[in-house]
Amino acid sequence: MLRRFDSLLLILDLTGIVVFALEGAMAAIVAGIDIFGVMVLAFATALGGGIVRDVLIGETPPASLRDWRYPCAAFVAGGLAFLFFSVARQLPPLLLTTLDAAGLALFAIAGTEKALDKGISGFVAVLLGTITGVGGGTIRDVLLMQIPAVLRVDVYATAALAGSAAMAVGIRLGLPRWAASALALVLCFGLRMIAVAEHWNLPRLTVS
Amino acid sequence: MLRRFDSLLLILDLTGIVVFALEGAMAAIVAGIDIFGVMVLAFATALGGGIVRDVLIGETPPASLRDWRYPCAAFVAGGLAFLFFSVARQLPPLLLTTLDAAGLALFAIAGTEKALDKGISGFVAVLLGTITGVGGGTIRDVLLMQIPAVLRVDVYATAALAGSAAMAVGIRLGLPRWAASALALVLCFGLRMIAVAEHWNLPRLTVS
Amino acid sequence: MLRRFDSLLLILDLTGIVVFALEGAMAAIVAGIDIFGVMVLAFATALGGGIVRDVLIGETPPASLRDWRYPCAAFVAGGLAFLFFSVARQLPPLLLTTLDAAGLALFAIAGTEKALDKGISGFVAVLLGTITGVGGGTIRDVLLMQIPAVLRVDVYATAALAGSAAMAVGIRLGLPRWAASALALVLCFGLRMIAVAEHWNLPRLTVS
Numbered sequence: 001m002l003r004r005f006d007s008l009l010l011i012l013d014l015t016g017i018v019v020f021a022l023e024g025a026m027a028a029i030v031a032g033i034d035i036f037g038v039m040v041l042a043f044a045t046a047l048g049g050g051i052v053r054d055v056l057i058g059e060t061p062p063a064s065l066r067d068w069r070y071p072c073a074a075f076v077a078g079g080l081a082f083l084f085f086s087v088a089r090q091l092p093p094l095l096l097t098t099l100d101a102a103g104l105a106l107f108a109i110a111g112t113e114k115a116l117d118k119g120i121s122g123f124v125a126v127l128l129g130t131i132t133g134v135g136g137g138t139i140r141d142v143l144l145m146q147i148p149a150v151l152r153v154d155v156y157a158t159a160a161l162a163g164s165a166a167m168a169v170g171i172r173l174g175l176p177r178w179a180a181s182a183l184a185l186v187l188c189f190g191l192r193m194i195a196v197a198e199h200w201n202l203p204r205l206t207v208s
Numbered sequence: 209m210l211r212r213f214d215s216l217l218l219i220l221d222l223t224g225i226v227v228f229a230l231e232g233a234m235a236a237i238v239a240g241i242d243i244f245g246v247m248v249l250a251f252a253t254a255l256g257g258g259i260v261r262d263v264l265i266g267e268t269p270p271a272s273l274r275d276w277r278y279p280c281a282a283f284v285a286g287g288l289a290f291l292f293f294s295v296a297r298q299l300p301p302l303l304l305t306t307l308d309a310a311g312l313a314l315f316a317i318a319g320t321e322k323a324l325d326k327g328i329s330g331f332v333a334v335l336l337g338t339i340t341g342v343g344g345g346t347i348r349d350v351l352l353m354q355i356p357a358v359l360r361v362d363v364y365a366t367a368a369l370a371g372s373a374a375m376a377v378g379i380r381l382g383l384p385r386w387a388a389s390a391l392a393l394v395l396c397f398g399l400r401m402i403a404v405a406e407h408w409n410l411p412r413l414t415v416s
Numbered sequence: 417m418l419r420r421f422d423s424l425l426l427i428l429d430l431t432g433i434v435v436f437a438l439e440g441a442m443a444a445i446v447a448g449i450d451i452f453g454v455m456v457l458a459f460a461t462a463l464g465g466g467i468v469r470d471v472l473i474g475e476t477p478p479a480s481l482r483d484w485r486y487p488c489a490a491f492v493a494g495g496l497a498f499l500f501f502s503v504a505r506q507l508p509p510l511l512l513t514t515l516d517a518a519g520l521a522l523f524a525i526a527g528t529e530k531a532l533d534k535g536i537s538g539f540v541a542v543l544l545g546t547i548t549g550v551g552g553g554t555i556r557d558v559l560l561m562q563i564p565a566v567l568r569v570d571v572y573a574t575a576a577l578a579g580s581a582a583m584a585v586g587i588r589l590g591l592p593r594w595a596a597s598a599l600a601l602v603l604c605f606g607l608r609m610i611a612v613a614e615h616w617n618l619p620r621l622t623v624s
């Protein structure tokens with residue numbers, strides 16, 4: 001049972017990496033960047049959040065640099081995005097949004113779990129989970145000279161934060177790990193999808 | 209006596225965090241960013257410099273992620289800036305400049321002291337102190353797609369460098385820690401304030 | 417023999433730092449930045465790549481912060497660029513390109529070697545070598561609000577990657593270290609210079 005759960009986690013992790021790498025690669029292609037730069041952005045978008053988290057919790061080299069499957073998954077996804085861009089760009093936006101919300105939820109919850117495992121306090125583990133979810137996209141946006149999505153897009157990092165918090169609270173309440181993960185994933189994913197569907201906005205001030 | 213000095217240091221540290229968080233939050237609000245992004249920038253501006261320093265000296269997780277009071281102080285300051293923005297923006301610019309100079313001095317000197325405590329050589333401790341002082345603002349500017357203040361603003365990082373150097377020299381000369389700290393704080397703060405008042409400029413070349 | 421080889425390595429390392437620091441300083445001067453900012457960019461360009469690599473492999477404080485000769489070399493080069501800018505800007509572009517290609521090769525191969533020494537797998541050591549080569553320039557470009565060269569310039573990071581890979585393969589095949597280094601340096605340097613001379617471009621997609 002445990003082993004099956006671990007395999008499931010690996011598959012979910014690799015899925016998140018592939019989704020984020022595809023997004024990073026497509027952003028690079030749209031910006032007119034060459035194939036090598038596309039690979040750089042696929043790598044940075046998919047693995048940047050986890051690398052920042054691992055550096056912050058002192059786990060070096062970061063997991064995604066110790067296990068060759070992680071960078072490989074990112075590069076393969078980047079290459080596929082380049083080869084089949086004419087197909088990829090015709091995917092319905094809703095599919096992309098859905099995949100992205102799934103990747104965000106997977107990364108945020110996995111990041112929170114890993115921080116808790118290292119004995120980091122719940123409050124900070126939630127921050128680290130959020131960083132894991134949004135870090136890669138932030139690095140991608142900075143490299144492409146855009147204000148990061150985490151500052152622009154409503155209810156994006158908020159969803160990651162909510163999922164991370166649910167995970168930390170669930171573990172604290174003694175829920176089994178799979179139950180806490182499942183609840184947190186559903187919360188983060190659902191919040192993000194509903195926010196998109198309903199055009200939710202967070203409050204902001206108008207400065208005259 | 210020691211305990212009283214430690215409490216004083218904590219208060220000074222939290223003061224610096226609150227000041228920098230307010231600045232980060234106000235920059236975000238002016239840029240039209242939502243409440244969550246305001247909190248992100250408050251956090252990054254207030255704690256970014258110290259986090260970079262701690263990662264560089266290998267103290268992970270960074271102090272500001274191990275002690276929940278630090279992120280809390282940043283978030284509370286960010287929230288207050290959002291709630292009372294119409295008041296905050298009417299504060300006289302000189303007050304903001306003064307608070308910022310105080311925060312810069314506190315962070316630079318505390319960063320130098322921490323690096324020296326870890327047995328790092330004086331020359332490098334001065335660099336790390338300067339990074340502690342200007343790092344948070346640099347991250348804020350990069351996220352908001354602005355050329356960082358450290359490259360634009362005259363006698364800003366220079367003041368942090370001077371204060372850090374004074375701290376390192378004072379400790380090397382055998383001054384008591386509180387005396388070296390006080391001298392260095394006054395030097396950094398004074399240099400920055402005089403530079404603002406006198407419109408000091410560092411030399412730059414005109415490229416035709 | 418070994419000692420002579422070590423001295424050679426130190427000289428090559430410092431040469432790479434001086435070249436990259438000059439480039440960073442000149443980019444800052446052209447952008448109209450004051451003398452302190454020029455030093456910041458000289459430091460970041462010359463030492464940024466190695467610092468990121470050391471943080472990622474968990475060697476903190478990074479080598480270039482433990483040995484005062486490295487930052488000193490960067491600052492001296494930055495100061496010279498400022499003092500003699502009118503001379504430096506008249507250097508033939510081909511000389512600058514040649515020096516830059518040499519610096520890129522030196523940093524990438526030294527970075528790969530260091531990662532292999534820490535017991536990191538070949539695939540990841542190649543990534544870390546590439547990051548060492550292009551990291552400093554990337555930080556410089558982000559601070560100056562430009563899309564990083566690694567995403568814009570054809571066959572730049574590619575050359576670093578090829579050199580790093582040649583180094584890792586050579587070591588794996590049991591070549592003596594000096595032979596593997598020499599081959600990898602020639603490959604990276606040659607690839608970059610030929611790409612410039614022949615105006616090689618990597619494939620990119622046109623998005624209508």
